[in-house]
Amino acid sequence: MTFAGPARPEPEYNRKTPASGPTVLRIVLGGQLRRLREEAGLSRAQAGDLIRGSESKISRLELGKVSFKARDVADLLDAYGVTGERRQTLLELVEQANRPGWWHQYGDVLPQWFETYLGLEQDAARIREYQLQFVPALLQTADYARAAIRLGHPSADERELQRRVELRMRRRELLTRPDPPHLWVVMDEAVLVRPVGGRAVMRAQLRHLAEICAMPTVTVQVVPFSAGGHAAAGGAFTLLRFAEPGVPDIVYLEQLTGALYIDKPAEVERYQKVMDRLCVDAEPDRRTPDIIADVLRRM
Incomplete structure (x- = not known):
């Protein structure tokens, strides 16, 4: 993890600065x-x-x-x-x-490298995420989350699975708190048609996703198969921006056994351009409910 320096002016901290984690x-x-x-x-x-x-x-x-x-x-x-x-x-x-975040109580199933991301996620003012395999964690139902987690942790027992699902559901609460971040998600169409957890679980997930689209602080776009190849050939990534003065924009890249945090302005700018291009390639967000409804009819 590297935090090279602030991307925006760094004024003196004072008691009027918004509270953060x-x-x-x-x-x-x-x-x-x-x-x-x-x-x-x-x-x-x-x-x-x-x-x-x-x-x-x-x-x-x-x-x-x-x-x-x-x-x-x-x-x-x-x-x-x-x-x-x-x-x-x-x-x-x-x-x-030095006060521990709420996520520390899940230390038994939470690797240290991911604790950092949860802290950043909780304090972000805007989260832009691209996914090409799974529905983003913040938009998952409990059953879908369980199925996705089981794929990544095939040897986990029932208790561990339940703890991991609880953690993921707790993360979703930031979308309905009084000061939620703006979550802007771009997903490949394959995410909608891949039946993670089976047909019934996936249908419930799609209905939940359609409901989420109505939230004023959530934007969901879908990159259709018809778009062909697109800008994010390198895989999934998340862009985080903060209201706190002096905190740089951060790119989060999750890997199998760790994660990469990028805040060098030139590198962050490249990811921002890729995300902007994805938003252009994707269908407008107003079309997303219709796209989901069409997938449900065919499923």
Whole structure:
């Protein structure tokens, strides 16, 4: 995982900044500490010496890749000459950034590399996702999710399967919270006709998907078979954008045993262009309910 730096201006954090979860707050706090260190004219190695650490430790802190110790941050703020309300605000931010997210209770079935994504997903203001095999997790029914999870974890017992399904259903709650992100999904038509879980499960999933299309904060488009080849030849990916100042856009690429997080502006821009092209190749979102209805008639 790499968080190279903010793609947008990085204003000073203050109490009026919208509340966020621990993953994004670590990125925000890390960016603030980097800016303060640079203003103080100190190198990462010099800052590391101040907290009995190394240059690499400072780098990880400033990238928001690790949790923060209040003592370390206090020592750094002393060295950077930060006092008064500004200092107190940053120390409060440390406490908030160290609070575990709700997903930590699923640690028995949750790999660490995916914990990062869940934290980002919870705080995203906009999620753009392309899928070519499965219905996106946030739009799945419990039965469809169970079937899809079983394919990826064929040796899982009933308890593990149930825990994984519960986690996926809990994730869906962000779509109906008071401040939901805008979810914009583009799916290959194959996703709609592949009977994951069998005919009955798939028909229920399609009906659920049709209902989701009516939500004002969800956009669903389908790339038809007639489009032929298209821009996303490399596979599924997700683009995340945040309202929090100083947090860069992030591309998420899930792999079999891990994930890649990309935030370098030039690389993110390439994925954004691919997504934009997919939206052009896909049928307009107003057509999606009709496409789903047609698949249901033929299933």
